[in-house]
Amino acid sequence: MKVILRNPRREIVIDGRRRVHALLAELDLTREGHLVIRNGTLVPGDAELDRDDVIEIRPVISGGA
Amino acid sequence: MKCRTCREPAIIDLPRHNANFCAEHFLQLCRRQVAKAIHDHQMFTEADRILVAVSGGKDSLAVWDLLVDLGYRADGLYIALGIGEYSDESRGYAERFAAERGLVLNVVSLREDYGYDVPTAAKATGRVPCSACGMSKRHLFDKAAVDGGYDVVVTGHNLDDEASVLFGNALRWDVEYLARQLPVLPARHGFPRKVKPLIRLTEREMAAWCVVRGIDYIIEECPMAAGNRHLGYKEALNSLEEKSPGTKASYYLGFLDRMAPLLADLAVTGADSVRPCARCGAATGVADEHAVDGEIVCAFCRLVERSAAHAPVSVDLVRKKSRAERRATMEVEAR
Numbered sequence: 001m002k003v004i005l006r007n008p009r010r011e012i013v014i015d016g017r018r019r020v021h022a023l024l025a026e027l028d029l030t031r032e033g034h035l036v037i038r039n040g041t042l043v044p045g046d047a048e049l050d051r052d053d054v055i056e057i058r059p060v061i062s063g064g065a
Numbered sequence: 066m067k068c069r070t071c072r073e074p075a076i077i078d079l080p081r082h083n084a085n086f087c088a089e090h091f092l093q094l095c096r097r098q099v100a101k102a103i104h105d106h107q108m109f110t111e112a113d114r115i116l117v118a119v120s121g122g123k124d125s126l127a128v129w130d131l132l133v134d135l136g137y138r139a140d141g142l143y144i145a146l147g148i149g150e151y152s153d154e155s156r157g158y159a160e161r162f163a164a165e166r167g168l169v170l171n172v173v174s175l176r177e178d179y180g181y182d183v184p185t186a187a188k189a190t191g192r193v194p195c196s197a198c199g200m201s202k203r204h205l206f207d208k209a210a211v212d213g214g215y216d217v218v219v220t221g222h223n224l225d226d227e228a229s230v231l232f233g234n235a236l237r238w239d240v241e242y243l244a245r246q247l248p249v250l251p252a253r254h255g256f257p258r259k260v261k262p263l264i265r266l267t268e269r270e271m272a273a274w275c276v277v278r279g280i281d282y283i284i285e286e287c288p289m290a291a292g293n294r295h296l297g298y299k300e301a302l303n304s305l306e307e308k309s310p311g312t313k314a315s316y317y318l319g320f321l322d323r324m325a326p327l328l329a330d331l332a333v334t335g336a337d338s339v340r341p342c343a344r345c346g347a348a349t350g351v352a353d354e355h356a357v358d359g360e361i362v363c364a365f366c367r368l369v370e371r372s373a374a375h376a377p378v379s380v381d382l383v384r385k386k387s388r389a390e391r392r393a394t395m396e397v398e399a400r
Contacts, residue, residue: 041076044078059284062122
């Protein structure tokens, strides 16, 4: 699957199927700090991602306070 | 995963609620949390004129959207900070959001209206960029609210923002800041009331609100904010949240319930100690005032005078690389 990462924007390819929480763990990303979007739709942690999916992992933490 | 309310497929899991939600019931949850914050802290009523501080990011657009959705009258104010392409892009998101919904967005440009930008102000004054930016925004939002006859300024500070600031203030035991870290700052002597309706919602929930509602916002982090202290605090708190969901909410909302009342006397100290700035006439707190040639001049006017006289400085001269950027560079180098 193609995975789009942000800050800065870049793309990586992951082989095989994954559940969302497993993908985040593999990339060492926290659930609380990210949303996972499949083809424009949010997906929860147990959703299974297929080989052909385009996945955006969107960070949600911003620096302003 | 099924929605807790309707058992349809969920689109988001919220461990702090020990629940999952479909799009419709997630939006309902957000509306309820905002309505509760507004009600519990008596932030404003339907009769008030509201000015939303808009950055083009997820929180400010989400809070504007939520307020309009809940039936409030809210205009926006965007301040063009002159942070290179980042500012150009964020302004575009704010303007498109307003135009698509027929909302009023006022715009102030630091460079065009005051002769400086944030990178130049940081260099000219020796402040960190976030400090120069924050001071400029506070002054200009106050001024716009007072000049425009607005009753209240709304900011998009969310639970993560407030918990991280609380964490920083508690690390330093800065009791005066702790005492003032409230969701409502009352109006006083030339300062408008300021409120934070998103204190019961996390950053992740606000980003999700935007995705579900189809709100485009600037996702890239402000290049000036990279590596700032609050980002580190947020990462630390999120690490705790992963292990123990609900930690951020119990930390900050518990502070409001049980600790803030004990500090209430400190919160009003100095509240009446304001004088007008000799340059701009704006109310100036004791902490910000400074005598220049025998006159009281506010911190903003001093910043403008120093920054506008300085040659423009590019973003790259004052920015740090973020951890993610450093990581991305390492990824490329490792291939």
